Amino acid sequence: ATPTSIMVGTGKAAENGILFKGGGHLERTHQLEAIILDKTGTITKGKPEVTDFTGDKEALQLLASAEKGSEHPLAGAIVAYATENEIDFVDVDEFNAIPGHGIEAKMSGKQILVGNRKLMVDHQIEMEDSEEKLVDYETNGKTAMLIAIDGKYRGIVAVADTIKETAPEAIKQLKELGIEVIMLTGDNERTAQAIAKQVGIDQVIAQVLPEEKADKVKEIQGQGKKVAMVGDGVNDAPALVTADIGIAIGTGTEVAIEAADVTILGGELLLIPKAIRISHATIRNIR
Ligand code: ADP
Numbered sequence: 001a002t003p004t005s006i007m008v009g010t011g012k013a014a015e016n017g018i019l020f021k022g023g024g025h026l027e028r029t030h031q032l033e034a035i036i037l038d039k040t041g042t043i044t045k046g047k048p049e050v051t052d053f054t055g056d057k058e059a060l061q062l063l064a065s066a067e068k069g070s071e072h073p074l075a076g077a078i079v080a081y082a083t084e085n086e087i088d089f090v091d092v093d094e095f096n097a098i099p100g101h102g103i104e105a106k107m108s109g110k111q112i113l114v115g116n117r118k119l120m121v122d123h124q125i126e127m128e129d130s131e132e133k134l135v136d137y138e139t140n141g142k143t144a145m146l147i148a149i150d151g152k153y154r155g156i157v158a159v160a161d162t163i164k165e166t167a168p169e170a171i172k173q174l175k176e177l178g179i180e181v182i183m184l185t186g187d188n189e190r191t192a193q194a195i196a197k198q199v200g201i202d203q204v205i206a207q208v209l210p211e212e213k214a215d216k217v218k219e220i221q222g223q224g225k226k227v228a229m230v231g232d233g234v235n236d237a238p239a240l241v242t243a244d245i246g247i248a249i250g251t252g253t254e255v256a257i258e259a260a261d262v263t264i265l266g267g268e269l270l271l272i273p274k275a276i277r278i279s280h281a282t283i284r285n286i287r
């Protein structure tokens with residue numbers, strides 16, 4: 001590989017908003033066979049909004065007050081929803097994030113749990129007739145969270161995030177380049193499948209705990225494939241480091257950008273097939 005052609009290639013990439021941290025990464029991009037994409041903030045815009053809430057006013061007050069302590073995008077949606085509904089927030093005495101499952105908090109002498117089925121099962125909460133509604137939300141691509149106060153089920157809050165407009169086209173182009181495309185998410189299987197369908201992805205790995213994301217990358221590498229990971233979150237950083245090429249979303253967290261080999265400006269997914277085409281053209285020039 002001549003240093004000059006690599007420099008031309010990374011320069012061309014940079015002009016397009018694809019920032020390689022070094023020439024070696026451009027050469028490795030040429031060898032990619034599979035791409036794993038995180039869902040929230042990578043395939044979707046990462047600006048979720050509450051679409052449904054089945055609880056009462058007290059449940060919303062405790063729910064939103066608790067979520068104020070969380071940095072998760074889901075929490076932001078719930079806090080915004082409560083603010084729009086002019087809910088008075090209460091002081092939280094205790095707050096615990098349970099990664100991949102939800103949150104637990106104490107306030108006004110009460111305990112609240114918000115999160116997925118696993119969280120409720122772990123706390124032995126009786127879910128009454130929530131399952132049918134939950135499935136309905138999830139089938140429509142929404143992330144539904146269950147609420148329990150003092151050990152009793154109190155309702156569901158469902159949140160939706162829209163896909164990036166160019167995501168289907170970007171995935172189509174990746175497939176045309178012969179790349180295997182996989183979605184990786186901590187969200188539940190049904191919601192993940194619904195979003196995957198909207199963008200044309202047929203391989204989904206869902207319900208992955210934050211600390212398991214890197215292991216999933218290793219599994220695919222274990223099949224003998226050169227793999228890229230695309231992500232935006234603090235959660236994605238270990239997977240970005242593990243992948244043969246880590247691609248950070250420019251609008252994502254600083255941690256993800258630092259962990260990655262490449263950053264795509266504005267989180268524009270079309271820049272990923274573009275980067276691959278540039279790498280192919282560069283390596284062709286070398287040979
Ligand atoms: P993602 O890959 O979508 O970022 P996470 O691993 O962060 O997924 O979260 C997985 C699941 O855990 C969420 O879909 C949600 O059900 C639950 N969860 C995470 N954070 C919160 C929170 N702050 N409030 C309620 N539920 C949460």
Ligand code: MG
Nearest residue numbers: 038040041233
């Ligand atoms: Mg994300």
